[in-house]
Amino acid sequence: AQSVAQPEDQVNVAEGNPLTVKCTYSVSGNPYLFWYVQYPNRGLQFLLKYITGDNLVKGSYGFEAEFNKSQTSFHLKKPSALVSDSALYFCAVRDRASGTYKYIFGTGTRLKVLA
Amino acid sequence: NAGVTQTPKFQVLKTGQSMTLQCAQDMNHNSMYWYRQDPGMGLRLIYYSASEGTTDKGEVPNGYNVSRLNKREFSLRLESAAPSQTSVYFCASSETGQEGHTQYFGPGTRLTVL
Numbered sequence: 001a002q003s004v005a006q007p008e009d010q011v012n013v014a015e016g017n018p019l020t021v022k023c024t025y026s027v028s029g030n031p032y033l034f035w036y037v038q039y040p041n042r043g044l045q046f047l048l049k050y051i052t053g054d055n056l057v058k059g060s061y062g063f064e065a066e067f068n069k070s071q072t073s074f075h076l077k078k079p080s081a082l083v084s085d086s087a088l089y090f091c092a093v094r095d096r097a098s099g100t101y102k103y104i105f106g107t108g109t110r111l112k113v114l115a
Numbered sequence: 116n117a118g119v120t121q122t123p124k125f126q127v128l129k130t131g132q133s134m135t136l137q138c139a140q141d142m143n144h145n146s147m148y149w150y151r152q153d154p155g156m157g158l159r160l161i162y163y164s165a166s167e168g169t170t171d172k173g174e175v176p177n178g179y180n181v182s183r184l185n186k187r188e189f190s191l192r193l194e195s196a197a198p199s200q201t202s203v204y205f206c207a208s209s210e211t212g213q214e215g216h217t218q219y220f221g222p223g224t225r226l227t228v229l
Binding site: 009032042045092094102103105108 | 148158174207216
């Protein structure tokens, strides 16, 4: 069965420091992988996705993520955190081999950037 | 371009009441989805519609029905609301022709069932 794990409920980082939000997945085939961000009382906004090719994917607002097939991970990173990055982050996966349109979301990681 | 819109934004129901959550998208997307978001559980798929005229169950379909009214609109109905259906509901859409099928989300409906 497909699954996504975000092992940290919350990540705290000081402004200006690098940040990492972790995601690991389990799918039977090759995945499409996504990161979304949710600000308070808002819907989810797309940040970036991995389809194929370069393992390092760059997205919106200076975020990037690295696809690691051997570790089945897709960690979200940013070189220098901003207070405005504080939000809830979701990793999601879709198995491209399944032929379905079902996406599996992780439980979310709350990022707090401290001034 | 409004993207994905949802109505209402907030709703309070009594146990046993019914209601329909409305969702519309103006991006000409083929696929639409309904999710619920509960604390500590992330987003769980209730139903989805891969294209106009088709609907399929997701992870948590019990207690819900859906209608894909046309390409733009996808409604979610609670026939007899229960307190366990207290949640935030999100509608999303995606274009099936696009590699990877990025989803675009509405602002959500916060539903409380007493």
